[in-house]
Amino acid sequence: MAIEILMPALSPTMEEGTLGKWLVAEGDKVSSGDILAEIETDKATMEFEAVDEGIIGKLLIAEGTAAVAVNSAIAILLEEGESLSDAVPAAVSPAPTAAAAALPATAQAPKQGNIVEQDLPDGTTFKSQTVREAIREAMSEEMRRDETVYLMGEEVAEYQGAYKISQGMLDEFGSKRVIDTPITEHGFAGIAVGAAFGGLKPIVEFMTFNFAMQAMDQIINSAAKTLYMSGGQMGAPMVFRGPNGAAARVGAQHSQDYAAWYAHIPGLKVVQPYSAADAKGLLKSAIRDPNPVIFLENEILYGQSFDVPDLPxxxxxxxxxxxxxxxxxxxxxxxxxxxxxxxxxxDKLLEMGVSVEVIDLRCLRPLDTETVVNSVKKTNRCVTIEEGFPVCSIGSHISSVLMQEAFDYLDAPVINCTGKDVPMPYAANLEKLALVTTEDVMAAAKSVLYR
Amino acid sequence: MAAKKTSKANVSKDNLMHFYREMLLIRRFEEKAGQLYGMGLIGGFCHLYIGQEAVVVGLEAAAEDGDKRVTSYRDHGHMLACGMEANGVMAELTGRSGGYSKGKGGSMHMFSKEKHFYGGHGIVGAQVPIGAGLAFADKYLGNGRVTFAYFGDGAANQGQVYETFNMAALWDLPVIFVIENNQYAMGTSQQRSTSSAEIYERGRAFGIPGEAVDGMDVLAVKAAGETAVAHCRSGKGPYILEIKTYRYRGHSMSDPAKYRTREEVQKVREEKDAIEHVRDLLLTGKHCTEDDLKAIDKEIKAVVNQSAEFAKESPEPALEELWTDIYAQAEA
Structure with missing residues (x-):
């Protein structure tokens, strides 16, 4: 009985991958544990091993094919003595070309629509870039510009980044400026704070912000407060960055959104970009900023492409x-x-004939409440959306601001759509329920529109 | 206190006079601070350094211009020893605008960029990775400086200290870890809190050399400091000095110190006092007379009294200061 070999999921957030290289050919005999192919995930190039033994009957996906969806058939494995024509006929189609096999990305970014760009020079062109590439480019550009900027964190150098953010940077900048640390968040965060006091501009990568909990004392007590405590004599010009919030199916200890936590602290600046353009432009500003900046990224967004201004x-x-x-x-x-x-x-509200203003805060401290207040004075209704917990959320703060500054303009209570008030469950169905969804936003929007 | 004694050779009269003056300044300053605390002029927590003076004075004698230092909340002695003005320190204690942090830091949070004093940190142990980070910056910049990262026997049980030992050794950072072992982590004796009798030996697990030093002997401290500085400055990585010392006062002004006997404190004061030790050396060596020392006492007293006056008279910070120094402005 022929077996379909399926494209494997090799990381929590992987929905598709590139079939980099076949290490077997049609007609080869394989046993369990043999390496069949190299598959590039959003994080790394992985070897894919055979589970069953048999003979490779057909390679369905050409090597070099990008965007192969997880769980789609990539090869047919035959039993000894079985011929390809004995196998399921539907599965046997000519090996498609790389281009034709590219499946539509399952998690495409919504189209940018009538985004209001600020202050771009006339004639600016755009390039399509993933958030991952944008972050890498921002760091590299700033490191070329300023010798005192360096990157440190777990697996940033030789491993090329746990999420491939720093891929290639060790080659360009060397081990003096791209530094692998031991797994010791509290310690290396403190060393980076000291280095910032001592005249450098560290970029500290946390493999995820969940691990930054270990370093919280250094971030809050040392980095954020020293400028004030020293009467303005010395502060910590540095960036703490890394993925924040839920990835997929990684459970309660790896899924938290810390936006509201850091936004609470005077002395910190807090950035959480959505698009690649903002990731790039804001990270460059964050590195240049003379204050400690918390730069919250998102693992699911790393692989998404956006138009980024093609400017030097x-x-x-x-x-x-x-x-x-x-x-x-x-x-x-x-x-x-x-x-x-x-x-x-x-998009859905537009189909219902509702004219929607969408604001991306981008930066949570300082928070641009003026833009929100002005918008609500025009629309009279507001829904906030975030992934974090509901109590003392960014949304609850915005609600408070709107009550004080736009009370008379509100035609409905402000609704905060947030993650549910529970530790993140592992089970797929429960996790889906715990996260904020488009349906939650639709329900809230209809409620404030009284529709 | 089974620590190494050094010979008293090669110490000039000027050295001894300098040590006497510096240690006495710290002691009289701290006594005055205690007095002002009692009068309600200093608030919050106030951790006095009395008894430990030889540690910072000895190590500062081994430092060069541009070397850095960072310590915990028991920081007044370190500031005076590295050349910060008594007026500015005392005015910070009283929370006045003339203080080093404009009154916004207090006893535990003071800094001087000019004197390369990087705090003044209120969280036990947090200054240790910061000290290694200062050394990291110096190594990165290749400026040949070393950093003294001071912490107590209590902080020596914080995990981040060992995270830092590991990285400092791994990266050969020019940092001297100075364990000021005054035998009490607040109210818990070393015997009750610390598995090792000799804390510096913990460095061995990381390949960091170290030694125990008699912290009541300023000459021994200076000599050990010179060894450590030479090691760090030559690029061999970190060094640990466990300096066995003793604080005469409570952990803070509000500590009744019931965890040790009055006799224990009295015995150290009478038999080991660092200032008395130098005084004896000066007098028995006939380097100076009682009158010379009295003149120094008088001079120090004047400096300290002046700092107290300054700290009382310096105005409280302007109310606008509440909202300044939260964010640094980008340079144009």
């Missing part, structure tokens, strides 16, 4: 929200991956 030095100022869509009936306010749900809901 593209920066985005910290503390300014971006209006993604202009509209008159309702304001949706979000940041980071929450923008995905906000924009999807905006």
């Amino acid at each position: 030095d593209y920066t985005v100022p910290l503390g300014k929200a971006r209006i993604w869509r202009e509209g008159n009936d309702i304001t949706l306010v979000s940041f980071g991956i929450g923008m995905k749900y906000a924009l999807q809901a905006a």
Whole structure:
């Protein structure tokens, strides 16, 4: 009985991958444990091993094919003596070309729509870039510009980054400036704070912000407060960055969104970009900023492509929200991956004839409340969207600001769509339920629109 | 205190006079601070350094210009020893605008960029990776400087200290870990809190050399400091000095110190006092007379009294200061 060999999922967030190289040919006999192919995930190139033994009957996907969906058939394995024609006929189709096999990406970013770009020079062209590439480019550009900028963290150098963010940077900048640390977040965060006091501009990569909990004392007590405590004599010009929030199926200890935690702290600046353009422009500004900046990324967004201004030095100022869509009936306010749900809901609301304004906060401290207040004065309704927990959330703070500064303009209570008030469950169905969804946003929007 | 004694050779009269003056300044300053605390002029926590003076004075004698230092909340002595002004330190204790942090840091949080004093940190052990980070920056910049990272026997049980030992050794950072072992982590004696009798030996697990030093002997401290500085400055990586010392006062001003006997404190004061030790050397060596020392006492007293006056008279920070120094402004 022929067996279909399926494209494997090799990371928590992998939905598709590139079939880099076949290490077997049609007609080869394989046994369990033999390496069949090299598969490039969003994080790394992995070897894919055979589980069953048999003979490779057909390679269905040509090597070099990108965007092969997880669980799609990539080869047919025959039993001894079985011929290809005995196998399921439907599975036997000519090996497609690389281009033809490229399946539509399952998690495509919503189209950018009438994004309101600020201050770009006339004639600026755009290039398509993933968030991952944008972050890497931002760091590399700043390291070329300023010798005192360096990158440190777990697996940033020789491993090329746990999420491939720093891929190639060791080659360019050397081990003096791209530094692998031991797994010791508290310690290396403290060393980086000291290095910042001593005249350097460290970029500290946390493999995820969940691990930064170990370093919280150094981030808050040492990095954020020293400028004040020293009467302005010395501070910590540095960036703490890494993925924040839920990836996929990694459970309660690896899924938390810390946006509200850090946004609470005077002395820190807190950035959480959605698009690749903002990731690039804001990270460059963050590295140049003379203060400690928490730069919250998202693992699911790393592989998503956006249009990025093709400029030699593209920066985005910290503390300014971006209006993604202009509209008159309702304001949706979000940041980071929450923008995905906000924009999807905006598409659906548009189909219902609702004119939606979508604001990407981008920066949570300083928080551009002015843009939100002005928008709500126009639309009179507001829904906030974020992945974090509901209590003391970014949304609850915005609600408070709107009550104080736009009370008379509100035609409905502000609703905060958040992650549910539970530790993140592992089970797929429960995890889906725990996260904020486009449906949650739609329900909230309909509620404030009284529809 | 089974620590190494050094010979008293090669110490000039000027050295001894300098040590006497510096240690006495710290002691009289701290006594005055205690007095001002009692009068309600100094608030919050105030951790006095009395008894430990030889540690910072000995090590500062081994430092060069541009070397850095960072310590915990028991920091007044370190600041005076590295040349910060008594006026500015005392005015910070009283929370006045003339203080090193404009009154916004207090006893535990003071800094001087000019004197390369990087705090003044209130979280036990947090200054240790920061000290290694300063050394990291110096190595990166290739400027030949070393950093003294001071911490106590209590902090020596914090995990981040060992995270730092590991990286400092791995990366050959020019940092001297100075364990000021005053035998009590607040109210818990070393015997009750620390598995090792000799804390510096913990460095061996990381390949960091170290030694125990008699912290009541300023000459021994200076000599050990010179060994450590030479090691670090030559690029051999970190060094540990466990300096056995003793604090005469409580952990802070509000500590009744019931965890040790009055006799224990009295015995150290009478038999081991670091200032008395130098005084004896000066007098028995006929380097100076009682009158010379009295003149120094008088001079120090004047400096300290002046600092107290300054600290009382310096105005409280302007109310606008509440909102300044939260964020640094980008340079244009």
